[in-house]
Amino acid sequence: MATHYTTQGFVFKKKDRADADRIFSVFTNDFGRIEIFAKSIRAIASKLKGGIEVFCVSDIEFIQGKNHKTLTSALLTEKFSNMVTVPEKMEVFAKVACLLDDFIKEQETDQNVYNLVINFFKTLNACLLPTSGYRLMYYYFFWNFASIMGYKPELFKCAHCSLGLDSANLYFSNKEGGIICKSCFLKLGNAKEINADVVKILRLFLKNDWQTMLKLKIQSASYKLLQEISDNYGNYLSGILA
Numbered sequence: 001m002a003t004h005y006t007t008q009g010f011v012f013k014k015k016d017r018a019d020a021d022r023i024f025s026v027f028t029n030d031f032g033r034i035e036i037f038a039k040s041i042r043a044i045a046s047k048l049k050g051g052i053e054v055f056c057v058s059d060i061e062f063i064q065g066k067n068h069k070t071l072t073s074a075l076l077t078e079k080f081s082n083m084v085t086v087p088e089k090m091e092v093f094a095k096v097a098c099l100l101d102d103f104i105k106e107q108e109t110d111q112n113v114y115n116l117v118i119n120f121f122k123t124l125n126a127c128l129l130p131t132s133g134y135r136l137m138y139y140y141f142f143w144n145f146a147s148i149m150g151y152k153p154e155l156f157k158c159a160h161c162s163l164g165l166d167s168a169n170l171y172f173s174n175k176e177g178g179i180i181c182k183s184c185f186l187k188l189g190n191a192k193e194i195n196a197d198v199v200k201i202l203r204l205f206l207k208n209d210w211q212t213m214l215k216l217k218i219q220s221a222s223y224k225l226l227q228e229i230s231d232n233y234g235n236y237l238s239g240i241l242a
């Protein structure tokens with residue numbers, strides 16, 4: 001008899017297949033990322049229907065076959081329904097789902113990543129922010145995610161020579177994994193000049209100081225820098241981890 005496995009997971013992607021079948025990408029507590037085959041779930045009479053959906057946390061049961069995991073039962077435990085009604089939240093969701101898709105390999109389990117993901121979506125679902133706040137939320141997720149994955153940036157001393165930083169001369173280096181000083185920048189090159197505001201924001205992100213962060217007024221030039229170094233660091237990491 002086939003073994004049944006049970007777990008809880010956050011559903012971040014779905015793909016329709018022929019014959020009313022569907023494949024869900026689920027980020028689970030016990031098995032890391034799994035792809036799970038839901039037979040005939042789009043059929044009207046499917047008993048699985050309503051138990052699993054994108055943006056939701058579900059308790060799922062599956063059997064491990066030779067080629068894939070087949071969903072046998074699903075119970076929806078948390079639906080982040082406020083996300084669907086706010087386009088900016090959906091945008092953040094889509095970007096986070098892309099990150100998970102790119103960075104989380106199948107069956108790698110990490111309780112810290114799971115907790116970060118679930119807590120992040122709970123906060124995102126419940127909060128009401130100006131548009132710029134949602135965009136910052138994505139970067140908050142990104143830097144905490146990168147840190148948990150082992151790529152926490154050095155923000156308090158030069159990532160190359162370990163000397164103290166001068167707030168007027170700050171450069172972010174992907175390769176060094178953090179901020180470098182001017183003399184290291186002149187020596188190594190290959191880093192992006194940033195400013196003290198961006199460093200402050202990155203420190204708040206990694207301190208999980210959400211309340212202070214939401215009160216921040218970020219200048220558009222600093223936001224652009226944050227966007228640039230975050231996206232570059234993301235591309236750099238996906239090159240390493242791919």
Ligand SMILES: [Zn+2]
Nearest residue numbers: 158161181184
């Ligand atoms: Zn240095």
